[in-house]
Amino acid sequence: xxxSSVVIGSVVxxxxxxxxxxxxxxxxxxxxxxAGAVTYDTRGAGTGLAVLDVAPTGGGTGSxxxxxxxxxxxxxxxxxxxxxxxxxxxGTFATMLDLTNDATAAPPATYAPSGVPIAVANLxxxxxxxxxxxxxxxxxxxxxxxxxxxxGLENVGDSCVEGPFSILGTNQGLRINFDFFGxxxxxxxxxxxxxxxxxxxxxxxxxxxFNRLDVTGQDILCGVNNLTDACSFDLNLDPSAVPEPASLxxxxxxxxxxxxxxxxxxxxxxxx
Numbered sequence: 462x463x464x465s466s467v468v469i470g471s472v473v474x475x476x477x478x479x480x481x482x483x484x485x486x487x488x489x490x491x492x493x494x495x496a497g498a499v500t501y502d503t504r505g506a507g508t509g510l511a512v513l514d515v516a517p518t519g520g521g522t523g524s525x526x527x528x529x530x531x532x533x534x535x536x537x538x539x540x541x542x543x544x545x546x547x548x549x550x551x552g553t554f555a556t557m558l559d560l561t562n563d564a565t566a567a568p569p570a571t572y573a574p575s576g577v578p579i580a581v582a583n584l585x586x587x588x589x590x591x592x593x594x595x596x597x598x599x600x601x602x603x604x605x606x607x608x609x610x611x612x613g614l615e616n617v618g619d620s621c622v623e624g625p626f627s628i629l630g631t632n633q634g635l636r637i638n639f640d641f642f643g644x645x646x647x648x649x650x651x652x653x654x655x656x657x658x659x660x661x662x663x664x665x666x667x668x669x670x671f672n673r674l675d676v677t678g679q680d681i682l683c684g685v686n687n688l689t690d691a692c693s694f695d696l697n698l699d700p701s702a703v704p705e706p707a708s709l710x711x712x713x714x715x716x717x718x719x720x721x722x723x724x725x726x727x728x729x730x731x732x733x
Contacts, residue, residue, distance in 0.1 A: 487542030489645045489652030491533020493698040495555070497526035498691035499660055506678035509624070510563040512570055513639070516691040526696065528553040528588075534645075534652070542650050546592035553590040558583065558600075575603040575625040584643060593647075598654070598698075600643040613671030621667075628670075634663040635670060642701060655701035660694035662687060 497515050504510035515526065528549055533539060537548045558581065561570035573581050581600035588596050603625050611621035611628060620629040629636040638659040645652050662670070665687050673679040684690030 486649035486651070489534045489542060489647070489650050490700045491535045491539070492531060493528065493535055493549075494530040495526040495528050495696040495698075497557070497694055497696070499658075499694050500691045501681035503674060503678050503680055504561075504563050504566065506673075507675050508563075510561075510566075512559065512561050512563070512566060514559055514691075515557055518691065526555055526557055526585075528555065528590075534650075544592055544596070544647065549588070549593055550590050553588055553593065555585050555589070556587045557585050560584075560600075560603075573600060573603060576605045578602060581643075584641075596645070596647040598643055598645050598656075600641055602642040604640060604642070606638075606640070611667070611671065613667055613675070615667040619667070628667070630667060631661070634661050634665045635667065636661050642703075645698075652700055653703060654698045656696060656698045658694055658696045660692040662692055 500512075500514045500516070500518050502512035502514050502518070504512065528551065530551075531549045534542055534544055535549045539548060559570040560573040560581070561567055562572070562574045563570075564572050566572075571581055573579050579601060583597050584600040585598040586596075588594075605625050606622035606627045608620065608622040608627060611623045615621055615628075615630055617630045617632060620627065622628070625639055625641075627638045629638075636659065638657060641656045641658075643654060643656070645654055662681060663683055665681075669687070670681065673681060679688070681692075682688055682690055683692040
């Protein structure tokens with residue numbers, strides 16, 4: 462998929478609260494799982510620009526995402542470097558920033574191109590659990606995925622990559638995955654993490670997806686005719702080693718080349 466103006470339903474400030482001071486810096490480790498809903502808002506056919514917009518859409522900020530599971534620093538019974546109290550309570554909410562690879566969409570979206578180092582503060586913040594005052598996540602990298610480039614001719618069972626997205630064809634529709642790296646921070650404690658956000662666009666085929674991206678410029682949603690509802694996503698964050706620098710195409714150039722490749726292959730297929 463094209464990672465044009467990707468806007469992720471945004472994260473807001475820290476509710477004006479001050480993080481408690483810690484006397485000794487510790488390393489944050491542990492699993493966090495969240496959920497929400499997202500729209501892939503295209504920024505023009507064939508441009509490779511889009512917005513990942515977390516519901517409710519628009520305005521540069523989206524709705525909070527609900528915390529579903531946690532462990533380690535975030536969980537109850539933590540030993541060592543811990544959030545404190547009883548950890549993050551199930552059902553805790555947090556806000557998340559809208560992201561885009563289209564510089565003209567920022568603001569209100571936050572500009573975050575893939576394949577290059579970035580510094581986006583507070584991708585996640587404003588956790589509603591009182592134990593999590595001051596906890597936030599700073600985004601440092603959105604890697605381009607490794608694998609066979611999408612052509613738009615794939616079918617059920619096939620997988621391919623488009624910039625920072627990996628796409629799998631299933632009997633239910635297209636399963637789209639988007640990875641990112643960054644740091645959880647709370648006071649003097651911090652930990653480097655990898656996040657994986659994934660959603661299924663029910664009933665959509667590769668041909669329909671890339672017709673929208675390359676020809677019509679329609680947004681990618683769920684619901685009636687994939688045009689009416691934001692798609693539910695699940696988000697997992699886990700400790701990670703610092704990734705090696707990617708030797709892949711950067712987002713803008715890669716999107717243009719992949720679009721050209723699809724057009725050539727589609728033209729060949731139509732003549733066959």
